[in-house]
Amino acid sequence: MTDSAIVGIAELPQGKMPGVTPMGLHSTLARMALADAGLHARDVDAIITLSPRSDPYLIHATALAEFMGIAPPVALTVEGGGAAPAVMTDMARMMIAGGRAKTVLVVSADMPLSVVSRNAYVNTLADAGPVHPDIERPYGPSVPSLFGICARAYMDQYGATDEDLAAAAMHDRRHAMAHPNAHMRQPMTLESYRATQMIADPLRLLDCTPVSDGGAAVVVTSQERARDLRQPLVKVLGAGFCAARLHLSAAASLTDSGAGPSLRDALAQAGRAAADIDLALVYDCFTIALLMNIEALGLAPPGGAGAAFRAGEFNADGRLPLNIHGGLLSHGYPGRAAGISNLVEAVVQLRGQAGDRQLKRVETTLTHGMGGVFATHGTLLLGKG
Amino acid sequence: MAMIHSAPRGNREARPHWVAAREGRLAMPFCQPCNTWNWPPAGACPHCGTALTWRDCSGEGRVVSFSIVRRAVQPEWKDHAPYVVAIIELAEGVRLLSNVVDCAAEAVTMGAAVQVAFHETTDPELGLPVFRLKD
Ligand SMILES: [Zn+2]
Numbered sequence: 067m068t069d070s071a072i073v074g075i076a077e078l079p080q081g082k083m084p085g086v087t088p089m090g091l092h093s094t095l096a097r098m099a100l101a102d103a104g105l106h107a108r109d110v111d112a113i114i115t116l117s118p119r120s121d122p123y124l125i126h127a128t129a130l131a132e133f134m135g136i137a138p139p140v141a142l143t144v145e146g147g148g149a150a151p152a153v154m155t156d157m158a159r160m161m162i163a164g165g166r167a168k169t170v171l172v173v174s175a176d177m178p179l180s181v182v183s184r185n186a187y188v189n190t191l192a193d194a195g196p197v198h199p200d201i202e203r204p205y206g207p208s209v210p211s212l213f214g215i216c217a218r219a220y221m222d223q224y225g226a227t228d229e230d231l232a233a234a235a236m237h238d239r240r241h242a243m244a245h246p247n248a249h250m251r252q253p254m255t256l257e258s259y260r261a262t263q264m265i266a267d268p269l270r271l272l273d274c275t276p277v278s279d280g281g282a283a284v285v286v287t288s289q290e291r292a293r294d295l296r297q298p299l300v301k302v303l304g305a306g307f308c309a310a311r312l313h314l315s316a317a318a319s320l321t322d323s324g325a326g327p328s329l330r331d332a333l334a335q336a337g338r339a340a341a342d343i344d345l346a347l348v349y350d351c352f353t354i355a356l357l358m359n360i361e362a363l364g365l366a367p368p369g370g371a372g373a374a375f376r377a378g379e380f381n382a383d384g385r386l387p388l389n390i391h392g393g394l395l396s397h398g399y400p401g402r403a404a405g406i407s408n409l410v411e412a413v414v415q416l417r418g419q420a421g422d423r424q425l426k427r428v429e430t431t432l433t434h435g436m437g438g439v440f441a442t443h444g445t446l447l448l449g450k451g
Numbered sequence: 452m453a454m455i456h457s458a459p460r461g462n463r464e465a466r467p468h469w470v471a472a473r474e475g476r477l478a479m480p481f482c483q484p485c486n487t488w489n490w491p492p493a494g495a496c497p498h499c500g501t502a503l504t505w506r507d508c509s510g511e512g513r514v515v516s517f518s519i520v521r522r523a524v525q526p527e528w529k530d531h532a533p534y535v536v537a538i539i540e541l542a543e544g545v546r547l548l549s550n551v552v553d554c555a556a557e558a559v560t561m562g563a564a565v566q567v568a569f570h571e572t573t574d575p576e577l578g579l580p581v582f583r584l585k586d
Contacts, residue, residue, distance in 0.1 A: 188524050189524050189525070191524070198491055198548075199460065200459060200460050200463045200464070200465045200491070201459075201465050201468075201490070201491050201492070201547070201548065202548050203459070203525075204456055204457070204458075204459045204572075204579055205536055205548055205549055205550050205579075205581075206520065206523060206525055206527075206528040206531070206534065206536065206550070207518075207520070207536045207548065208520050208522065208523065208524045209524075210518075210520075210522075211518040211519075211520045211536045212518075212536075214518030214519075215516045215517060215518045215536065215537070215538055216516070217518075218516045218517060218518060218561065219515070219516035219561075222516070222561050263521065263522075264519075264521045265521055265522050266518045266519065266520050266521060266522070266536075267518055267519040267521070267556075268518075269518070313491060314538070314548065315490065315491055315538075315546070315547060315548045316490070316491055320515070320516055320538065
């Protein structure tokens with residue numbers, strides 16, 4: 067594939083954004099990302115968005131274009147769950163490679179905290195989230211309980227304990243504390259983790275993400291054109307996807323996240339090996355999701371992710387730096403836009419613009435997103451130019 | 452404390468399942484040529500296209516895994532927490548999501564043997580299969 071580059075990014079501090087409207091947030095992020103790239107809104111010839119739960123439109127991307135006073139010929143609003151960042155970036159690549167567009171603006175943002183309210187947002191997840199409306203909903207499963215079912219199966223299969231879950235939560239929190247855009251930045255210990263209430267056994271409050279206002283924007287163009295723009299070159303090396311089913315009732319396994327083929331295909335497309343990856347940003351809507359996704363991606367042995375966290379293997383100075391932005395668990399969970407921050411952190415690190423957080427060596431990054439309860443996966447590999 | 456559940460959607464593929472439950476039967480969709488169960492239910496076998504037939508199951512099974520909902524989100528469930536949501540594997544080999552009822556939530560264990568029971572819903576034609584721990 068004639069390949070693409072990420073030339074502009076924008077992210078604001080995740081958390082509560084009082085006085086901001088969802089469309090205002092989208093527009094601000096879009097203009098910040100274009101300015102970051104040294105491009106203008108009139109340069110955009112394709113725009114891709116998600117439909118925010120806080121602000122639905124018939125065609126959200128077209129509504130955003132109207133709001134920004136631009137009229138790009140292509141405006142698409144996609145449904146990809148938590149795999150959407152990879153979906154949107156890959157759609158941008160294909161449009162660029164196919165000649166359909168030259169400058170693709172991707173905006174992924176939502177305001178479930180300020181506009182919908184935390185409780186109302188959690189309620190909508192039970193109705194329009196990963197719960198099957200016919201065969202599961204009558205039994206009252208909350209989203210945490212679906213992940214709780216997986217967590218208990220995982221603990222039973224591997225002899226894992228709440229210390230493994232807590233290790234993932236504490237890792238994300240420790241790194242979020244050093245990130246200026248992270249939502250949850252107060253210290254977490256095993257004691258404070260255990261002191262939080264059980265939501266859906268064996269998952270406690272701190273096994274679940276917060277609900278945040280936030281998101282990010284990304285500008286994609288051709289690598290050839292990117293060389294003339296102002297930022298260090300960040301190439302899109304490869305993308306991979308996989309999906310086995312949507313609902314947990316149809317899952318063949320409760321302990322294999324199924325993410326593996328998405329990385330395998332991304333590596334094949336990129337012509338890289340797993341050993342080349344020196345930063346991983348893995349989707350973690352719950353602690354158990356982080357453990358299972360890490361293992362399915364082959365970044366830790368089955369049942370071994372908790373121990374790897376405790377040994378510091380995923381720290382910034384460890385074997386494989388992972389979720390050093392704090393993950394969804396502590397960087398933030400901006401509703402439908404969850405996961406786009408994984409992409410932003412990879413670009414910031416590849417550019418060498420992470421300041422105090424900058425890793426010494428970053429050539430190839432993995433960003434993974436997941437839709438539903440281990441239902442769909444999208445993995446992107448980015449590389450330094 | 453058996454609750455009257457809101458009726459499941461009665462005009463979709465799972466209707467025979469809910470109607471059978473009202474009659475005290477646990478019916479699941481089966482493809483005879485493929486010799487496989489199909490759940491969640493599709494209109495026809497996804498593998499061979501044959502129309503599915505609804506077969507009664509024994510109602511015996513085991514808890515594959517479960518979670519105890521402490522904080523319910525759906526309004527009708529708010530007063531019923533804590534309650535158990537579980538993946539049940541029936542003796543016939545097919546898995547479904549349901550509740551384990553009529554026991555303390557903490558009494559449910561991995562692999563526990565269960566037996567089907569049936570709850571009423573707000574629709575007099577539709578019942579809901581749930582499970583009880585076997586003695
Ligand atoms: Zn068949």
